[in-house]
Amino acid sequence: MPVHQHIRVTADAVVLRFNSKEGMMVLLSKRSIPPHIFKWGLPGGFVQNDEPLENAVHREIRDETGLRVNYLEQFKTFGAPDRDPRGRVLCVAHVGLIKPSAAKLTLGAGNKEARWYPVRELPQMAFDHAEVIAAALDHLRLRFRHEPLAFELLDAKFPVSELEKLYEWLYDRMVDRRNFQKKIHGLGLLTTQQEKLKHPLQGRPAQLFSFNREKFTELQEKGTFVEIFS
Amino acid sequence: MPVHQHIRVTADAVVLRFNSKEGMMVLLSKRSIPPHIFKWGLPGGFVQNDEPLENAVHREIRDETGLRVNYLEQFKTFGAPDRDPRGRVLCVAHVGLIKPSAAKLTLGAGNKEARWYPVRELPQMAFDHAEVIAAALDHLRLRFRHEPLAFELLDAKFPVSELEKLYEWLYDRMVDRRNFQKKIHGLGLLTTQQEKLKHPLQGRPAQLFSFNREKFTELQEKGTFVEIFS
DNA sequence: GCAAAAGTGTTGAGTTTACACCCATGT
DNA sequence: ACATGGGTGTAAACTCAACACTTTTGC
Numbered sequence: 001m002p003v004h005q006h007i008r009v010t011a012d013a014v015v016l017r018f019n020s021k022e023g024m025m026v027l028l029s030k031r032s033i034p035p036h037i038f039k040w041g042l043p044g045g046f047v048q049n050d051e052p053l054e055n056a057v058h059r060e061i062r063d064e065t066g067l068r069v070n071y072l073e074q075f076k077t078f079g080a081p082d083r084d085p086r087g088r089v090l091c092v093a094h095v096g097l098i099k100p101s102a103a104k105l106t107l108g109a110g111n112k113e114a115r116w117y118p119v120r121e122l123p124q125m126a127f128d129h130a131e132v133i134a135a136a137l138d139h140l141r142l143r144f145r146h147e148p149l150a151f152e153l154l155d156a157k158f159p160v161s162e163l164e165k166l167y168e169w170l171y172d173r174m175v176d177r178r179n180f181q182k183k184i185h186g187l188g189l190l191t192t193q194q195e196k197l198k199h200p201l202q203g204r205p206a207q208l209f210s211f212n213r214e215k216f217t218e219l220q221e222k223g224t225f226v227e228i229f230s
Numbered sequence: 231m232p233v234h235q236h237i238r239v240t241a242d243a244v245v246l247r248f249n250s251k252e253g254m255m256v257l258l259s260k261r262s263i264p265p266h267i268f269k270w271g272l273p274g275g276f277v278q279n280d281e282p283l284e285n286a287v288h289r290e291i292r293d294e295t296g297l298r299v300n301y302l303e304q305f306k307t308f309g310a311p312d313r314d315p316r317g318r319v320l321c322v323a324h325v326g327l328i329k330p331s332a333a334k335l336t337l338g339a340g341n342k343e344a345r346w347y348p349v350r351e352l353p354q355m356a357f358d359h360a361e362v363i364a365a366a367l368d369h370l371r372l373r374f375r376h377e378p379l380a381f382e383l384l385d386a387k388f389p390v391s392e393l394e395k396l397y398e399w400l401y402d403r404m405v406d407r408r409n410f411q412k413k414i415h416g417l418g419l420l421t422t423q424q425e426k427l428k429h430p431l432q433g434r435p436a437q438l439f440s441f442n443r444e445k446f447t448e449l450q451e452k453g454t455f456v457e458i459f460s
Numbered sequence: 461g462c463a464a465a466a467g468t469g470t471t472g473a474g475t476t477t478a479c480a481c482c483c484a485t486g487t
Numbered sequence: 488a489c490a491t492g493g494g495t496g497t498a499a500a501c502t503c504a505a506c507a508c509t510t511t512t513g514c
Contacts (some may be wrong), residue, residue: 005276009320046235049318053309077307077322079283088279090239090320091306129470141373161493178495179477195482203492204484209358230455391466408468409504433465434511460503467510475502483494 001168007088011083012044012129015069015096016119017103018153020165023118025103026133027096028125029064030113036126040117042133043210044091057094065114066106068172069096071152075139076132083128091127093138097103145229148189151211157193159206160184167229187226188215233437237318241286242274242359244366245299245326246349247333248383250395253348255333256363257326258355260343265315270347272363274321287324295344296336299326301382305369306362310333313358321357325366327382371400375459378419381441387423389436392412397459417456418445 016025028040043064047056054072061067078091105114117123119137122130143149150166164180184190190209197206219226245257258270273294277286281295284302291297308321335344347353349367352360373379394410414420420439427436449456 004279005238006279007237007277008235009237009239047237047309049234049236050311052311053307065501074307077283077304079277079322081280081282090322092309092320146372159493177493178479181494182496183476200485200492202486204494206493214492225460226464230457347488354468389466406504407466407504408506412469413503430465430512432463434467436466461505461511461512461514464496464512466512468508471505473502473504475500477500478498479496481495483492485493487488487490 007090009045009047009090009092010044011060011092011094012042012132013055013061013069013072013094013096014042014133015061015065015067015098016136016140016153017098017100017116018166018169019100020162023169024137025116026119026122026197027061027065027067027098028115028117028123031116031126032112035167039122039126040115040129041126042093042129043114047092053092054094057096061096064112067103069098070102071097071149076135078132079129080128091132093132093136095139097149099155100155101155137170144170146227148211148213148216148228150228154211157195157208157210159197159208160190161206171229180189184228187219187228188212189228232250233378237320238316239277239320239322240274241277241283241290241322241324241425242344243291243299243302243324243326244271244272244289244363245291245295245297245328246366246383247328247330247346248396248399249330250392253350253399254367255346256349256352257291257297257328258347258353260345261356269356270345270353270359271356272323272359273344277322284324285323287326291326294342297328297333300332301327301379302435306365308358308362310358311336321362323362323366325369327379328359329383329385331385367400374400376457378441378443378446378458380458381443387425387440389427389438390420391436401459414458417449417458418442419458424445 016024018024027043031037031039031041043061044057045060047053051072053074055074061069074092074094076093078093081088083089115172119133120180140149150163153166160181164175164177168175188210191212193208193210195208197208200206246254248254254392257271257273261269261271273291274287275290277283283304287302291299302324304322304324306323308323311318349363370379379394383396384392390411394405394407398405419442421442423438423440425438427438430436
């Protein structure tokens with residue numbers, strides 16, 4: 001049985017970036033070969049025989065888009081026998097998070113065309129990749145409540161409103177600004193920075209904060225049940 | 231690249247059962263072939279080329295132990311290049327939950343030796359299977375808070391104390407009996423049964439309840455944020 | 461009657477929600 | 488001066504945590 005097994009394995013990534021103006025965006029690359037040629041798909045590809053899965057994902061993201069994510073986590077393996085017309089191909093799907101300042105695509109750098117698309121306005125997708133993206137967001141909705149992943153989508157210094165709007169986008173509901181600040185500051189998770197946001201497009205410049213990871217791990221180790229968002 | 235890829239894929243299961251006397255138990259089967267011959271490992275094995283992953287798991291559990299789980303969910307894929315001495319073998323790991331009344335092993339039925347082991351007193355394990363079991367429990371700790379998976383580990387009719395002790399075991403802390411009952415009944419998730427527990431080993435016979443799944447989906451659809459346990 | 465587990469309410473503390481006005485900046 | 492988003496406090500509702508005695512059964 002093992003001798004006759006012929007299953008190929010890809011490692012693919014749902015790479016996300018977020019800002020309050022555009023919402024959540026996903027990194028797609030245009031396929032230049034069949035199957036699904038010219039459709040958009042997730043960056044990713046076949047894993048090398050002796051290569052760890054995460055390496056494969058980092059490599060493929062870099063090769064196809066020139067970007068480097070700062071957070072990467074595997075979340076599900078897609079294995080329906082007919083999901084790839086070439087035969088049995090498993091897709092070990094990952095989510096990657098990237099900060100806005102590191103998300104700029106230098107077009108034409110790679111040999112593939114890569115673009116950011118709004119997660120809620122996807123083009124026609126190759127394979128089952130629309131389903132993979134949906135599953136990635138479900139996964140994040142579970143994790144964001146108790147783990148400080150949101151900060152992986154924000155620059156090192158950020159206004160509270162950006163954090164708030166990220167949660168609003170993900171859970172698709174409005175959040176009271178005052179209550180949100182009370183909660184997040186009450187936990188002591190944000191460190192006030194000297195600077196304020198320069199040249200806001202409109203309105204009063206916002207105070208910038210950074211994530212206090214030491215405080216967070218301290219709380220976790222003390223056994224406090226940390227719920228960032230409910 | 232894809233042509234030369236040679237990666238094999240197994241689907242394995244961390245099958246769990248629970249009761250308040252013995253705690254959480256995991257189903258292991260004794261390996262009868264190398265590598266790791268005579269060590270204990272998770273039920274599972276190579277996926278057939280055209281076989282869905284879940285099917286493979288159900289098949290292997292049945293063949294190796296004679297049991298059928300009533301809940302099965304994939305939770306992580308283990309892919310370290312050196313985790314199997316035979317070469318590159320990915321393990322798509324699942325958790326299976328089974329009710330106590332369906333968990334009796336008919337020894338000698340299969341050709342492999344299968345046994346239930348207390349999760350906190352594992353024998354020496356094959357491959358990275360100890361790590362897989364730990365990851366399964368971490369996964370369940372995330373899911374049990376908001377999803378009604380606990381009921382998959384209890385018989386159709388169960389005393390509240392059994393549910394409570396399951397949560398106590400998983401989160402490793404004591405829970406106040408009165409507060410727990412208030413919460414769970416407050417949500418309206420349990421239906422009182424006619425019967426009481428017959429012949430308790432000691433003490434007053436407990437009222438039996440069943441899980442009210444309709445009520446649960448109703449709450450979910452109403453958009454109520456259902457937190458079974460905090 | 462004794463041992464063992466089940467059942468049951470109240471109170472105080474803490475948390476969550478709802479809500480509206482002034483502030484700092486760019487144009 | 489006006490438009491835009493940022494910053495801030497309080498009171499009421501609700502939820503959570505702590506706590507002990509009585510009941511039902513088997514032996």
